[in-house]
Amino acid sequence: MPEPILQVRDLVKHFPLTQGILFQKQVGAVRAVDGVSFDLYPGETLGIVGESGCGKSTVAKLLMRLETPTSGQILYKGEDISKLSGRALKAVRRNIQMVFQDPYTSLNPRMTVGDIIGEPFDIHPEVAPKGSRRAKVQELLDVVGLNPEYINRYPHQFSGGQRQRIGIARGLALRPEIIICDEPVSALDVSVQAQVVNLMERLQGEFGLSYVFIAHDLSVVRHISDRVGVMYLGRMAELGTDTEIYDHPTHPYTQALLSAVPVPDPEAREGRERILLQGDVPSPADPPSGCRFRTRCWKAVERCATETPVLAVPKRFAGTGEGAAHLSACHFAEEKDVVHTAA
């Protein structure tokens, strides 16, 4: 196995909750990310799924160092970038870029497309000398499937899918090794979404990119990812290859999540088991003790409240080489296929 390009170890981000105006005192913390670890290998796509509030977007911001982690390490090629600042941080960021969710608000309406895509070159002039920038930007437009003559247009002159292509071109400008995509296609219509997903897969092959692909749409994540991590309330619940997670899920939350996805096929639906979860996700400011999922889990017993399950290969599956032998943070991990029709 090749060396991982990015190693995340016990990443924690707590946002303080304060009271008072002049003398602010901390009264608690929103535990947005609370001990997340994973590796990213060169050329692969790691999908991260989870519902709103599970901390997946905070993970993205931490990897980009748009937020500083409370604790934990982010190793880029063995070097910890979680405490870097200034010039050293800038140098690392050249290799880690981001594509944002909302193509309407992530592009400055007063800048032309050429300025938007070319702006990374202002910060990293060593990548493209002044004279060659226009040609570089036009080349990028061509790469993402936009007409290079559009260089002087403004974002409002483009549709949602085209804008997302502009966002991708900007992410590609510095030829990074890693692109972190935070819900890159969720604002797009189905027919346009497919175009953008295909584009991202093509670019990955062309430039040897590694993606961290964050989304809430489980079908899109399966389509694009090599490995998938499922997050719940700031922790990783399950992590494995796409087949392991989708065809052999062992964590109850993953099973519930998968069974709740509406499948566009009325016949497949009738044979599927539906797990309807009760209640809502608890507040990350006051998460349940032990296993975070226990308040909504049908398997929960006392042990789940006292003992926090670790993310590990469940003992009885370890070494079997079966699909269920992957990381799962549950005391009672058990395989259950919820995606395919029961025969």
Added chain:
Amino acid sequence: MTDTDKTPLLEVRDLHVEFHTRDGVVKAVNGVNYSVDSGETLAVLGESGSGKSVTAQAVMGILDMPPGKIPQGEILYRGKDMLTMSAEERRKLRGAKIAMIFQDALSSLNPVLTVGYQLGEMFRVHRGMSKKDAKAKSVELMDRVRIPAAKARVDDYPHQFSGGMRQRIMIAMALALEPDLIIADEPTTALDVTVQAQVMDLLAELQRESHMGLILITHDLGVVADVADKIAVMYAGRIVEQAPVHDIYKRPAHPYTRGLLDSIPRLDQKGQELYAIKGLPPNLLHIPAGCAFNPRCPMATDLCRTDVPVLADAGAGRRSACHHWKEQLDA
């Protein structure tokens, strides 16, 4: 009474809606026909700009006019054209007989009034109830949409509820006066999948209980497959295909429907490259001549570029607006 049994609960006939803007006339809806019976769920499926929401707003009578305009068409509620009714008559139908659930519950609820007050408003205004009775009714409704501890939460404000709970309040509000027809415009789009499943189940169950008609507007082919009886697929302000739910997924009769189905990644298997419908949806200021889908259609011929296909019978209760529906069915 025998006569009313035959007329559909709601029938939309040849509805056109246009918006007069500085840049010209935007033709948002161009001749839509559909009908819903009591106890039936019609799903209206389409991408942004297909006219699915505008049609619903016209039915509800909440279009901004101007700039909106309905140059022709009829909207029949139990056989009576609502477009020729007086404003007073329409207002009596709205809420009492036809209710609507919107996508974004947070912005549809008033943030400075308690949910109990907002639910009770329905009873105070339409039924002339006292404040006390209205509040009791609100608690009853909140129980019905399964909001835990309804009695304690009736005086809470919208921001104190989660997204799923807020959407339940919107459903409660729509149900308040026991309408015959509910129009739900993307009711679960803003919700997470596990919550979405809860809310859709609730909606389907309430509909069965009270035998209402339901028009479900959505862009999600998955959600539709779970609850709808029949589906109308819209593109550029027209219905391009209409069929019972099972048929449309198995054998679509319109290339646009086919393209949509093929472009969704599958949960149960890892696919190859996704099929993508080429090009972009049309600009509603300049809808292409002939079939609006022809520039993006793999089957388009010269006929498609000149003649607008009508929504014609394609056998077995389905209709397709495609010159080549036979080939598509056999494909």
